[in-house]
Amino acid sequence: VKHTDTGSWSTLPAIPAVVNNLTVGMTATPVSGGVSTVTLTVSNAGSVAAGLDQLRAVLPAGVTYVAGSATRGGAPYADPAAVGGELVWSDGYSVPAGQAVTLTFQVGVPAAGTF
Secondary structure, three states: OOOOOOOOHHHOOOOOOOOOOEEEEEEEOOOOOEEEEEEEEEEEOOOOOEEEOOEEEEOOOOOEEOOOOOEEOOEEOOOOEEEOOEEEEOOOEEEOOOOEEEEEEEEEEOOOOOO
């Protein structure tokens, strides 16, 4: 087939639509003036593994990440890059088909304010 011959294009299979099967949830233990535990859960409802290039969490003003507190699936995990009030994990994040993966970390919360 020459590159200028379009007669056989109709026999090419259709390209399936891309479907995002990932959801991200975030929970935290409420605390004022202490340390709170935050859990990010990434769930994959798809039939194949999916990956994220980055995982981000935005912290309210005055709330700070506790260095060395991150765990992924219960195992120690590298600290994120902190850009302002945003935490960024950029080392790739794979979620198996039909499963969920958790990332837990701690934050320091000031004694006063609205968060």
